[in-house]
Amino acid sequence: MVDSINRLEPNLVVITGDLTENGFSAEYDGVKGFIDRIECKNKILVPGNHDSKNAGYVHFEDLFTDRYFSRNFEDVTVVGADSSQPDLDEGHLGRENYGWIKEAFSGENFKVFAMHHHLVPIPLAGRENTVLVDAGDVLELLNRCKVNLVLCGHCHIPWVWNLNNMLVVNAGTFCSSKTRGKTTQCYNLIQADKENSNGNWKVRVSRVFSKGDRELVTETVM
Numbered sequence: 001m002v003d004s005i006n007r008l009e010p011n012l013v014v015i016t017g018d019l020t021e022n023g024f025s026a027e028y029d030g031v032k033g034f035i036d037r038i039e040c041k042n043k044i045l046v047p048g049n050h051d052s053k054n055a056g057y058v059h060f061e062d063l064f065t066d067r068y069f070s071r072n073f074e075d076v077t078v079v080g081a082d083s084s085q086p087d088l089d090e091g092h093l094g095r096e097n098y099g100w101i102k103e104a105f106s107g108e109n110f111k112v113f114a115m116h117h118h119l120v121p122i123p124l125a126g127r128e129n130t131v132l133v134d135a136g137d138v139l140e141l142l143n144r145c146k147v148n149l150v151l152c153g154h155c156h157i158p159w160v161w162n163l164n165n166m167l168v169v170n171a172g173t174f175c176s177s178k179t180r181g182k183t184t185q186c187y188n189l190i191q192a193d194k195e196n197s198n199g200n201w202k203v204r205v206s207r208v209f210s211k212g213d214r215e216l217v218t219e220t221v222m
């Protein structure tokens with residue numbers, strides 16, 4: 001996986017959580033060894049529900065980053081938020097976070113929001129308890145902020161929805177064997193190119209599989 005990502009020479013790598021099974025210190029140390037080998041100076045991580053078990057969020061903050069943040073990379077703004085709750089599986093963002101998220105997205109950049117839990121339901125998720133408990137309000141907030149791209153993890157199901165010209169892209173799993181149904185191990189490759197003529201962005205979402213083959217899933221202009 002590391003070699004595959006490094007060959008792409010990405011500008012940005014986003015890891016949407018569940019780095020660990022139980023949030024223990026030794027697990028975090030192990031996964032950090034892999035993440036450090038990803039040769040990209042802009043790595044964005046948000047914790048998942050498994051990472052917050054056993055107070056694992058403490059190790060997450062020590063080894064990686066704040067759990068809530070906003071970063072600007074030239075003409076791209078990335079906001080990350082911890083949607084986990086210690087020792088609970090369901091996701092929650094919370095009204096107390098809506099204000100700073102809106103502020104962070106106030107510019108005209110290409111806007112990316114990263115969190116672990118699902119923003120909208122996706123197929124193969126079974127009994128749907130994987131979306132944020134405040135999903136409706138967060139969906140409206142991100143849409144109002146004209147967010148271009150929402151990146152989620154959690155159920156290891158690769159999927160893309162295009163909602164009001166906002167791409168909601170769920171990640172599969174590449175390293176674990178926890179694939180659902182007939183999905184196979186993969187990660188998402190997102191290519192966003194600004195069109196000089198009109199300032200629009202051409203966005204392509206592909207899946208990269210373990211043997212290196214690639215499948216284009218969506219291509220859109222926004």
Ligand SMILES: [Fe+2]
Nearest residue numbers: 018048049154
């Ligand atoms: Fe999860």
